[in-house]
Amino acid sequence: MADRGSLEAAQEILRTHFGYDRFRPGQEAVVRAVLAGRDALAVMPTGAGKSICYQVPAVVLPGLTVVVSPLVSLMADQVRSLKEAGVRGSYLNSTLTPAQQSEVLARARAGAYDVMYVAPERLADPRFVQFAAEAAIPFVAVDEAHCVSQWGQDFRPSYLAVGDFIAALPTRPVVAALTATATERVRADIVRLLGLREPALTVTGFDRPNLRFAVERCEARRKTARLDAFIDERQAESGIVYCAKRATVEEVCDHLRERGIAVTRYHAGLSAAERERNQRAFVADNAPVMVATNAFGMGIDKSNVSYVVHYNMPGSVEAYYQEAGRAGRDGSPADCLLLWCDADIATGRFFIEQESSNEALTPEEAEVVRAGRRRMLEAMVGYCYTTDCLRRYLLRYFGEGVGTTGAPQEVTLSGGERCCSNCAGEMEVVDVTAEARAVMRCVHELRGRFGKTVVVDVLRGADTEAIRSRGLSRAAAYGSCKAARPLLMEVVELLAAGDYLTITEGKYPVVCAGGRYREAARDDFRLLMKRLPAKTARAAVPKAT
Numbered sequence: 001m002a003d004r005g006s007l008e009a010a011q012e013i014l015r016t017h018f019g020y021d022r023f024r025p026g027q028e029a030v031v032r033a034v035l036a037g038r039d040a041l042a043v044m045p046t047g048a049g050k051s052i053c054y055q056v057p058a059v060v061l062p063g064l065t066v067v068v069s070p071l072v073s074l075m076a077d078q079v080r081s082l083k084e085a086g087v088r089g090s091y092l093n094s095t096l097t098p099a100q101q102s103e104v105l106a107r108a109r110a111g112a113y114d115v116m117y118v119a120p121e122r123l124a125d126p127r128f129v130q131f132a133a134e135a136a137i138p139f140v141a142v143d144e145a146h147c148v149s150q151w152g153q154d155f156r157p158s159y160l161a162v163g164d165f166i167a168a169l170p171t172r173p174v175v176a177a178l179t180a181t182a183t184e185r186v187r188a189d190i191v192r193l194l195g196l197r198e199p200a201l202t203v204t205g206f207d208r209p210n211l212r213f214a215v216e217r218c219e220a221r222r223k224t225a226r227l228d229a230f231i232d233e234r235q236a237e238s239g240i241v242y243c244a245k246r247a248t249v250e251e252v253c254d255h256l257r258e259r260g261i262a263v264t265r266y267h268a269g270l271s272a273a274e275r276e277r278n279q280r281a282f283v284a285d286n287a288p289v290m291v292a293t294n295a296f297g298m299g300i301d302k303s304n305v306s307y308v309v310h311y312n313m314p315g316s317v318e319a320y321y322q323e324a325g326r327a328g329r330d331g332s333p334a335d336c337l338l339l340w341c342d343a344d345i346a347t348g349r350f351f352i353e354q355e356s357s358n359e360a361l362t363p364e365e366a367e368v369v370r371a372g373r374r375r376m377l378e379a380m381v382g383y384c385y386t387t388d389c390l391r392r393y394l395l396r397y398f399g400e401g402v403g404t405t406g407a408p409q410e411v412t413l414s415g416g417e418r419c420c421s422n423c424a425g426e427m428e429v430v431d432v433t434a435e436a437r438a439v440m441r442c443v444h445e446l447r448g449r450f451g452k453t454v455v456v457d458v459l460r461g462a463d464t465e466a467i468r469s470r471g472l473s474r475a476a477a478y479g480s481c482k483a484a485r486p487l488l489m490e491v492v493e494l495l496a497a498g499d500y501l502t503i504t505e506g507k508y509p510v511v512c513a514g515g516r517y518r519e520a521a522r523d524d525f526r527l528l529m530k531r532l533p534a535k536t537a538r539a540a541v542p543k544a545t
């Protein structure tokens, strides 16, 4: 336990230097652990206040706290605001001249700083390693710690040096890792690769009770009509419509403008001046509706955004939750609607294959990164398909409810109408277990050599060229399930989202076994699918109240 004195000192510093009355619950848990000499892993969403978790201990502890961060462009600002708070901060990165760097190191040697921000690359620089070996470093904080994992969204090979750096210090410091990304796998990587020792795990702040979540499957050609109905119910309110592609942003923005809505747009294809102008128009409510790609939103603090519509499915639950979370910052009820169709899944898969990463990765590393992204995409597809509470799905994904002991606890939920479209019973739930078993038997028999279309054609006993030329009409599964084609296609996607099957990428994707393949053969296997009842499919989702 942190001794009473140091915790009181921390609270005092929080008040006097930073001007906050009290720690947020997650912050206190991390600060307590660090002051007690225990490593910590903190998983908190953006905006939850991760910085305080290391800035306050940095002031309490004697010696120099090293903060590893990939955000080089923000370091100068961070240090400036620390100085305003009366904290002796510094940073060392490539924006400084060699002479400036020497000066920072000399001053640090003389004990002039409480905190030093460095980029991970710096930890491999012999001059810095030499400095660190001689300095008293009681505490190392690793911000954006998910960058160490190849399974995360932003893998950076340079983060792999952090663990070695810590291990090579003459006295092992306390280490705190902080991130907003929290899949089990990424979390395990952080602990292993940074060499955390029995870290206190803190996961907090993901629930946003005032947000109402809704998911609707909506074919591409019907999306504009659906969006119109949604926005018409929310005239004079401010909202964001996220699209996957720049071209879609243009189309949707033009369409809304023609309908007389004060709308603006944002994507990386616009000039910096226009982006700036449009963003300002949105924040000032001159154009209360923003249509944008995921390039929009970082650092935007607009409190009265009352809805976020995703016009396409994003590539990960992390991205979705971060974007949807821009609604309802003022605490008022707000709506988060996700519209999706099969084409969105295909686009997501295409993006993964096309994407080149920000740092030079070896082909093997790049493949591991892609595999990680495929899993993240499947989790997103799982969100679209789940018949369970959407909020519960999100909170489970981020591991909320896991206490510092690591024991899972039940997630608390608001439930009912205001919770999500599933809890409100807007969806009809259909049991597709029989169809799913037929699909699994068919994929097994075809030994994962064919794509979705062939699998479904075999099941339905179709007479196509592909079936004839491969002699597939002799398969035992041929004609074994006469369910409608779109339903079977959906069952295949649902099985892939649940990891019972895998759909590979590339030019000729095939359907093959997934990680939970065997579970689908068990007696208690059930597969449920949700659908919008035909009657309500065209009606608008009730507005948040």
Ligand code: ADP
Pocket (backbone or CB within 6 Å): 020, 021, 022, 023, 024, 027, 044, 045, 046, 047, 048, 049, 050, 051, 052
């Ligand atoms: P993160 O790094 O998790 O995205 P920040 O550290 O930038 O978040 O903090 C987000 C915001 O929360 C900041 O504006 C900060 O001033 C505020 N904040 C942090 N801790 C507290 C606190 N204990 N009480 C009130 N506001 C806080």
